[in-house]
Amino acid sequence: MLRDPRLGPIRLCWRRHLSTTYSFAAGGGARGRVALLKAPSHLGHYTSRVNRPTNEDRYAAALMEVPRGSSLTPRSRREAGKQKVFNFSVFDGHGGNECSQFLADNLAKYVEEFDLATVYDIAKDYRKNVGGYWRHWRDSEVEHYVSRLNSQDDLQLRVPMAFLKADYDFTVRDKRPAGSTCTSVYIYSHEPDTVFWEPNQVSSLLVAHVGDTRAILSDSHGSAHRLTAIHHPSSPTETERLSRYASSFFTDSFGEERFGRFANTRAFGDAIGKSRGITAEPQLLECLIGKDANRIAATSPNNHHSIKTFGGDEGFVVIVSDGVSDMVSDQEIVDLVMATAYKSGSMRGTPQDAAKEVVEFAQALGGDDNATCLVIRLPGWGKWTWTDKTGILREDRLRDALDSQNRRDRRA
DSSP states (O other): OOTTTOOOSSOOOOOOOOOOEEEEETTTTTTEEGGGGOOOOTTTEEEOOOEEEOEEEEEEEEEEEEESTTTTTTGGGOOSEEEEEEEEEEEEESSSSSHHHHHHHHHHHHHHHGGGGGGGHHHHHHHTOOGGGGGOOHHHHHHOOOOOOOOOOHHHHHHHHHHHHHHHIIIIIIIOOEEEEEEEEEEESSSEEEEEEEEOOEEEEEEESSSSSSEEEEEETOOEEEEOOOTTTHHHHHHHGGGGGGEEEEOTTSSOOOTTOOOOOOOBEEEEHHTTOOOOOOOEEEEETTEEEEEEHHOTTOSSSSSSSSOOOOEEEEEOOOHHHHOHHHHHHHHHHHHHHHHHGGGTHHHHHHHHHHHHHHTTTOOOOOOEEEEOOOTTTTTOOOOSSSSHHHHHHHHHHHHHHHHHHHHH
């Protein structure tokens, strides 16, 4: 049984085939359907192995159904039924694609189907069967997430616990050695039966991040806002978290700080480093986007922790693997998306066009890692006031990259 009375005795667990299609009323009794990965005007997705032998990156889009509201909602105001939550993720595998493929196939289902009555069992399983770092991961760590619950949803608890459960099943139960980083975005409108990309509404956006993939949001002025922090050993947050294992930190011959053999201190899988503190516990960022988001965030009784806002009419969110972010700055990515939208002097460019443009630009600059990009359309798509902040810089960088390649070709 759960120890925190706010969770109650209810077992919240849904079982169904996870959908990748959004269905809506189209008028006259008809219904329309949007297949998320086949809607280039609303979701762009593109990946390339670049010059690697294989592509270990994966990505996924899904429409989840989770309980509406949460156990903090007074019973008199609880709404029956389920809430539709859109989920978009990028996974950057290492040591093979086994872990990234597992996550692409299953992580959204873990989140949707997670049983909140088992949250304390996860900590117990890690302590018993992994040990090391996890002996210090007590029930108070779970209660940190319980304290962040609000009356809108239970994602602040459901998502991190489902991440840890998926990681445990892959790494400990099934004893598979590969690893993967992950950035996963969850979005839903506050208006029932309304989708988040429609205008004049407010939506919740939760980012769950593990490792060095990245999420970036563009506001209505075309400014880039990074929504994730890299989980490298040099990060102050990670240094503090892993301080009891400080002897495992070292700098390799390329000047990159590492934790044992690992460049990322948070990841799914990586069985050999799990007892030393490699974790799939995500770093969470909760945001409100859309019309009146600032006012609602400021006056919300649920604002017991920081909720990020960006001024309304946000244009899009981009999720990329480090094969992109190591080569292209956040603002360059945002400007590339917007420049692509203005293709041919109009707003004919789609998120799909933009995702491909971002990956191909990273590759043209000399990127040598797998590169993946998702572009998620928000209600402010095309409404922005924008000047290309990095256009001249991008041209110079591309020219330098091409000149360097030509010199290498002549020497060869």
